[in-house]
Amino acid sequence: MAIIEATALSKTYQNAVKEAGLAGALKHFIKPVFTEIKAVSEVRLSIEPGETVAYVGPNGAGKSTTIKMLTGILKPSGGQIRINGMDPYRDRLENTKRMGVVFGQRTQLWWDIPVSESFTLLRDIYAIPPNRYKENLAWLSDMLGLGPFMGSSARKLSLGQRMRADLALAFLHDPAVVFLDEPTIGLDVAVRERIREFLKQINRERGTTILLTSHDLDDIRDVCDRLVVIDRGTIIYDGKLQALLDQCVRCRTMHLRLASDGRDFAKKIGKHPDLEVIASGPCEASIEFDRFALSAKDIINLANSTGEVVDFRIDEPDIERFIKNVYEGKLDISENRGRA
Numbered sequence: 001m002a003i004i005e006a007t008a009l010s011k012t013y014q015n016a017v018k019e020a021g022l023a024g025a026l027k028h029f030i031k032p033v034f035t036e037i038k039a040v041s042e043v044r045l046s047i048e049p050g051e052t053v054a055y056v057g058p059n060g061a062g063k064s065t066t067i068k069m070l071t072g073i074l075k076p077s078g079g080q081i082r083i084n085g086m087d088p089y090r091d092r093l094e095n096t097k098r099m100g101v102v103f104g105q106r107t108q109l110w111w112d113i114p115v116s117e118s119f120t121l122l123r124d125i126y127a128i129p130p131n132r133y134k135e136n137l138a139w140l141s142d143m144l145g146l147g148p149f150m151g152s153s154a155r156k157l158s159l160g161q162r163m164r165a166d167l168a169l170a171f172l173h174d175p176a177v178v179f180l181d182e183p184t185i186g187l188d189v190a191v192r193e194r195i196r197e198f199l200k201q202i203n204r205e206r207g208t209t210i211l212l213t214s215h216d217l218d219d220i221r222d223v224c225d226r227l228v229v230i231d232r233g234t235i236i237y238d239g240k241l242q243a244l245l246d247q248c249v250r251c252r253t254m255h256l257r258l259a260s261d262g263r264d265f266a267k268k269i270g271k272h273p274d275l276e277v278i279a280s281g282p283c284e285a286s287i288e289f290d291r292f293a294l295s296a297k298d299i300i301n302l303a304n305s306t307g308e309v310v311d312f313r314i315d316e317p318d319i320e321r322f323i324k325n326v327y328e329g330k331l332d333i334s335e336n337r338g339r340a
């Protein structure tokens with residue numbers, strides 16, 4: 001059974017339209033005018049226990065709004081959600097016992113007390129059995145290196161220390177599912193790497209389901225095995241990252257080692273409409289080709305018709321470029337809707 005299930009999930013915000021000045025305020029008071037922003041529209045999500053899912057999309061696509069609805073912070077305008085079989089808004093108290101949340105821009109830590117006391121407070125709120133608490137705290141502290149700053153107040157922590165403590169708090173009560181909204185935002189490379197390792201390990205060892213939003217491509221690639229892309233409030237892709245790359249990255253590059261001169265080869269086949277020779281030398285050539293129009297075998301056959309192919313290699317699709325295009329709205333993947 002799915003641990004996260006959302007059907008026809010929608011959220012429409014009402015924004016007040018006010019003219020400037022006192023007259024505008026009065027006018028709004030007498031006859032308020034609102035515009036509607038459809039932040040999330042008919043979203044369907046079904047996530048099985050133990051999955052690691054990246055929820056990505058350009059700024060304003062509706063990621064945070066979705067997470068806020070899934071965690072019970074916001075009431076949906078329409079649709080249904082079940083997290084661990086519960087409605088996160090209606091059964092909010094019960095649901096938080098089995099769920100963890102980290103918002104990269106906010107903290108769960110109490111600002112003026114030592115970090116260690118935030119942990120004991122949460123232990124009491126969640127009623128974690130003493131032995132389990134001790135075990136979990138030692139484990140999380142070890143994995144995230146919390147020891148050196150457990151005695152400091154949250155206000156004295158660096159951003160990286162604060163985020164590590166926040167992550168440990170989110171996992172302290174053995175939640176079955178954890179939502180992470182930009183967990184690595186603003187952190188340096190070493191801390192980001194440590195957090196990614198932590199997430200992979202906790203997913204592997206404890207089977208915790210993770211849904212994360214991130215603009216960091218390494219987070220997506222390293223931690224998640226599934227990608228859900230939202231754009232203008234609508235899911236435009238839900239499936240394996242690799243499957244999407246296979247479908248969407250049209251252009252492949254093949255590097256050939258030839259028994260003959262690559263420059264002659266380039267002259268002969270360079271006019272082919274579905275390929276471009278991007279480099280050629282005495283015994284080599286590199287070709288960019290449209291993989292929907294030509295197969296690797298077609299290229300080899302073409303090359304063999306002008307000389308002899310000694311060896312070849314095909315470059316992997318460029319994940320960075322691909323996701324960047326998705327974020328910048330340059331790639332239309334709407335035809336790939338649905339799980340791959």
Ligand SMILES: Nc1ncnc2c1ncn2[C@@H]1O[C@H](COP(=O)(O)OP(=O)(O)OP(=O)(O)O)[C@@H](O)[C@H]1O
Pocket residue numbers: 013014015037038039057058059060061062063064065066
């Ligand atoms: N409280 C709010 N009131 C009105 N409109 C809102 C509110 N929160 C978000 N919006 C609007 O809803 C849309 C989706 O916003 P949301 O924050 O969910 O996007 P996002 O994908 O998380 O963006 P980002 O990557 O920039 O964090 C945007 O148009 C945003 O301006």
